[in-house]
Amino acid sequence: MNRRALLTSALALLAARPALAKGSAQFPFQLSDSEWRVRLSPAAYAVLREEDTERAFTSPLNDEKRAGIYHCAGCDQALYDARHKFDSGTGWPSFWQALPGAVGNREDNSFFSTRIEEHCSNCGGHLGHVFDDGPAPTGKRHCINGVALRFVAT
Structure with a gap:
């Protein structure tokens, strides 16, 4: 297979990938696309609604050390306790567990690999991925985009 055919196949696979985060009826908290765009910053919209990834080491939450709870930046559901956060050295906020029932997972076969995608169980917003190196x-290492989170100190 030549490079052009390979790239075309990869793009077709990405386009066909189911997007749970884009307003599926299975999530309790739902907004229209235009409401999400008003509610979120462009960077948060790209991550939470379009499954983008922020650049490593850009989130101030990566260095957050205070006690508190990390909430979904989309719907404000509590997701992670700061006591479960650790420095993974990857450049994204990382946690070894989520709060009970706060997140959902699905298989993500994009970018020529299989990973476990993590999303908010309330709004379906894409958070990041879970790996077995925590x-x-x-x-576990819940590797989460900082722009998908809002920190509330306690």
Whole structure:
């Protein structure tokens, strides 16, 4: 297969990929696309609604050390306790577990690999991905886009 055919196939796969974050009826909190665009910054919209990824080491939340709760920037649902955050060295806020029932997962086969995508269980907003290289006790690394989060100090 030549490069052009490979690229065309890859783009077709990406376009065919189901987008849970784009207003599916399965999420309790729903807004129209225009309402999401008003509610979110362009960067947050790109991540939460279009499954984009922010550049590593750009989020101030990566260095946040205070006690508190991380909420979905889209719907304000509580997602992660700061006690479960750790420095993964990857450039994104990382957690070894989410709050119970706060997130959902699905298989993500984009970019020629299989990963586990994580989204807000309330609005379906794309948060990031989960990997099996985190610390005890779960061994998981929830690698989350900072722009998808809002931190509330306690």
